[in-house]
Amino acid sequence: DGGITQSPKYLFRKEGQNVTLSCEQNLNHDAMYWYRQDPGQGLRLIYYSQIVNDFQKGDIAEGYSVSREKKESFPLTVTSAQKNPTAFYLCASSIDAVNTEAFFGQGTRLTVV
Amino acid sequence: DAKTTQPPSMDCAEGRAANLPCNHSTISGNEYVYWYRQIHSQGPQYIIHGLKNNETNEMASLIITEDRKSSTLILPHATLRDTAVYYCIVRVAYTGTASKLTFGTGTRLQVTL
Numbered sequence: 001d002g003g004i005t006q007s008p009k010y011l012f013r014k015e016g017q018n019v020t021l022s023c024e025q026n027l028n029h030d031a032m033y034w035y036r037q038d039p040g041q042g043l044r045l046i047y048y049s050q051i052v053n054d055f056q057k058g059d060i061a062e063g064y065s066v067s068r069e070k071k072e073s074f075p076l077t078v079t080s081a082q083k084n085p086t087a088f089y090l091c092a093s094s095i096d097a098v099n100t101e102a103f104f105g106q107g108t109r110l111t112v113v
Numbered sequence: 114d115a116k117t118t119q120p121p122s123m124d125c126a127e128g129r130a131a132n133l134p135c136n137h138s139t140i141s142g143n144e145y146v147y148w149y150r151q152i153h154s155q156g157p158q159y160i161i162h163g164l165k166n167n168e169t170n171e172m173a174s175l176i177i178t179e180d181r182k183s184s185t186l187i188l189p190h191a192t193l194r195d196t197a198v199y200y201c202i203v204r205v206a207y208t209g210t211a212s213k214l215t216f217g218t219g220t221r222l223q224v225t226l
Contacts, residue, residue: 042198042216042217042219043200043216044216045214045215045216059215088154090156092156092157092214094214101147101159101162102149102157102159102214104156104157104158106156107156109154
């Protein structure tokens with residue numbers, strides 16, 4: 001089945017360690033996005049990519065990094081520079097970066113202890 | 114992308130219509146109105162979108178005012194499974210621009226028996 005897959009669903013890390021969250025889509029979509037959601041809050045955009053080998057900072061990019069070497073993959077690295085990394089992370093993709101619907105993964109809940 | 118304003122919460126009796134308002138008074142002529150919903154701890158789900166005309170699909174109807182400064186999402190017969198946070202978003206419609214797809218805090222709809 002076509003879709004967008006995030007793994008793992010739950011992730012635990014020690015403070016000070018970098019961690020990479022996986023996001024893969026087989027929908028042949030050009031655009032991909034990463035969001036962060038904190039309890040009781042809306043989604044905040046971290047990074048987005050309009051096309052392969054291109055990505056741009058969203059509203060809260062500090063402490064995060066991404067790569068877009070393949071169309072189907074958009075991994076997010078949460079670095080030790082991110083002050084409050086514990087959150088629910090959501091990845092999405094859309095056919096393009098304009099007026100099309102976005103499809104979301106089921107999210108990764110990251111807990112840093 | 115234009116900013117949107119939604120009430121933080123609403124209640125609706127099961128079987129009744131749920132009317133969720135959204136204000137987007139600074140919307141530009143080239144921006145679409147999108148609606149998504151997020152059921153607890155899941156990724157958001159696309160519902161519907163429109164530019165100027167009213168739209169209807171199997172999930173909902175979207176009513177956009179003539180001046181496009183506000184819209185209403187209508188769930189015609191709400192069920193308990195429609196309990197979720199509903200997000201209203203506006204997004205550019207022309208190519209050549211990497212559109213951020215920015216979410217606000219949404220409206221928490223509680224459907225009750």
